Amino acid sequence: MNPYALLIDGKRVETASHAEVKNPSTGDTVGLMPLATPEQLDLAVEAAARAFKTWSRTADAERKRACHAVADIIAANQEELALLLTREQGKPLNGLGSRFEMGGTLAWTRYTADLTLPVEILQDNNEGRVELHRKPIGVVGSITPWNWPVMIASWHIIPAIRAGNTVVLKPSPQTPLSTIRMVELINQVLPPGVVNVITGENSIGAALSAHPGIAKMTFTGSIETGKKVMASAVATLKRLTLELGGNDAGIVLPDADPKQIAQGLFWGAFINNGQTCSALKRLYVHDSIYDAVCEELVAYAGTIAIGDGQDEASILGPIQNEMQFNKVSELVEDARTRGGRILTGGARMERPGYFYPITLVADVDHGFRLVDEEQFGPALPIIRYSDIDEVIDRANSLPVGLGGSIWSSNIEKARELATRLECGIAWVNKHGAIQPNAPHGGIKQSGIGVQFGVEGLKELTVAQTVLS
Numbered sequence: 001m002n003p004y005a006l007l008i009d010g011k012r013v014e015t016a017s018h019a020e021v022k023n024p025s026t027g028d029t030v031g032l033m034p035l036a037t038p039e040q041l042d043l044a045v046e047a048a049a050r051a052f053k054t055w056s057r058t059a060d061a062e063r064k065r066a067c068h069a070v071a072d073i074i075a076a077n078q079e080e081l082a083l084l085l086t087r088e089q090g091k092p093l094n095g096l097g098s099r100f101e102m103g104g105t106l107a108w109t110r111y112t113a114d115l116t117l118p119v120e121i122l123q124d125n126n127e128g129r130v131e132l133h134r135k136p137i138g139v140v141g142s143i144t145p146w147n148w149p150v151m152i153a154s155w156h157i158i159p160a161i162r163a164g165n166t167v168v169l170k171p172s173p174q175t176p177l178s179t180i181r182m183v184e185l186i187n188q189v190l191p192p193g194v195v196n197v198i199t200g201e202n203s204i205g206a207a208l209s210a211h212p213g214i215a216k217m218t219f220t221g222s223i224e225t226g227k228k229v230m231a232s233a234v235a236t237l238k239r240l241t242l243e244l245g246g247n248d249a250g251i252v253l254p255d256a257d258p259k260q261i262a263q264g265l266f267w268g269a270f271i272n273n274g275q276t277c278s279a280l281k282r283l284y285v286h287d288s289i290y291d292a293v294c295e296e297l298v299a300y301a302g303t304i305a306i307g308d309g310q311d312e313a314s315i316l317g318p319i320q321n322e323m324q325f326n327k328v329s330e331l332v333e334d335a336r337t338r339g340g341r342i343l344t345g346g347a348r349m350e351r352p353g354y355f356y357p358i359t360l361v362a363d364v365d366h367g368f369r370l371v372d373e374e375q376f377g378p379a380l381p382i383i384r385y386s387d388i389d390e391v392i393d394r395a396n397s398l399p400v401g402l403g404g405s406i407w408s409s410n411i412e413k414a415r416e417l418a419t420r421l422e423c424g425i426a427w428v429n430k431h432g433a434i435q436p437n438a439p440h441g442g443i444k445q446s447g448i449g450v451q452f453g454v455e456g457l458k459e460l461t462v463a464q465t466v467l468s
């Protein structure tokens with residue numbers, strides 16, 4: 001089996017040791033991940049710092065053209081990348097799986113390529129002229145998770161380089177191969193050193209986030225690790241964007257139509273098998289339609305084919321890794337022993353791989369681990385409520401605040417209630433839908449800063465005011 005290599009200064013760099021990356025559907029080895037040494041990390045940061053000298057001064061139109069060239073080369077190789085992504089991540093090729101992820105990667109890349117941050121003239125009169133410039137920051141360190149590895153890597157890379165920064169990227173050790181391959185491809189159309197990739201175990205992520213040559217960290221992952229990245233930033237006061245975990249609430253009002261909303265609720269919760277930061281993770285349903293919503297969800301869940309991601313018929317795949325599989329199993333077991341009613345699913349599927357069925361659990365409440373903790377997998381707790389003010393308070397009672405949603409046939413009322421949710425992104429009659437022009441980020445412990453659109457691009461810059 002050919003080992004993968006690091007990509008530093010536009011060149012493949014071999015490592016002395018590797019770790020196997022396994023397919024969660026089968027347990028087969030997909031490829032060998034290079035284990036970078038601290039010295040190789042230094043080389044990557046040095047290469048990015050050298051490239052920054054010219055890339056930061058490259059004409060804006062040229063950087064825009066280069067980002068479109070990145071999109072073109074990814075587009076030309078998207079099926080190869082999708083297949084590799086499916087093999088290491090587990091998500092199906094079809095449905096909202098790896099081909100969908102490649103489509104998202106391209107849509108965000110092209111949209112972000114076309115964004116600009118022109119100089120703002122704040123004053124221009126007899127008393128003087130004040131200009132606000134947005135300048136690149138330097139070398140950006142990027143650390144990504146295993147759930148949407150390619151798309152999230154593009155969310156980190158493209159705004160960074162569009163604004164004139166250079167990047168050292170470290171993907172998750174669970175899903176590094178599709179990112180390495182994507183970076184190899186985009187290096188064919190970018191100057192050497194603009195985007196570098198290093199891989200290894202978690203310790204190399206810690207070394208990257210503590211590296212004095214990194215001016216800004218963009219991190220997507222768990223709250224626990226995000227706090228470590230934030231602590232590492234202190235010594236050199238690195239800029240930070242942290243996109244962390246959540247425990248999104250969805251609230252179904254009594255006037256919603258259970259049949260009409262069932263499919264939206266289902267995909268809000270189970271997109272990517274629930275392994276999505278802003279998936280619906282706690283569903284509150286009004287007492288008057290509780291049973292009807294449960295029934296519709298169970299019926300729709302019964303239509304979803306779960307299987308090996310490489311099978312074109314699969315709509316959902318396995319859980320990505322053993323740790324997450326164990327966590328989902330534990331939380332469901334805890335709910336069952338404490339009186340939760342399993343409407344469907346609830347026990348591992350009898351086949352190799354980390355397959356766990358879609359699991360809907362009724363008659364649960366706060367105080368159950370399945371409600372209080374981010375399950376990040378295919379298990380959804382459904383909580384009964386009767387008072388709207390009280391349910392909003394309960395939805396807001398956790399220390400996280402990524403997304404939230406209100407489901408109702410009265411859009412105006414739903415919009416007003418959505419603004420009362422303590423979260424960075426609120427939806428009406430949908431959940432988890434994201435788009436490249438809508439800033440995305442968490443509040444409370446779900447993160448710092450936003451990604452996407454002009455607001456996201458600004459986070460890859462520092463402001464400079466020029467007075468004359």
Ligand code: NAD
Nearest residue numbers: 144145146171172202205206221222225243244245246277
């Ligand atoms: P994780 O925190 O375990 O790992 C994320 C990345 O951090 C990996 O690349 C890992 O190798 C690296 N890492 C681990 N220890 C480190 C350390 N000490 N210093 C620096 N880097 C380190 O998260 P995960 O399990 O890969 O991803 C799942 C989590 O990510 C969930 O909580 C999910 O909600 C969150 N997430 C958030 C968003 C968002 O946009 N808010 C998007 C996707 C995932």
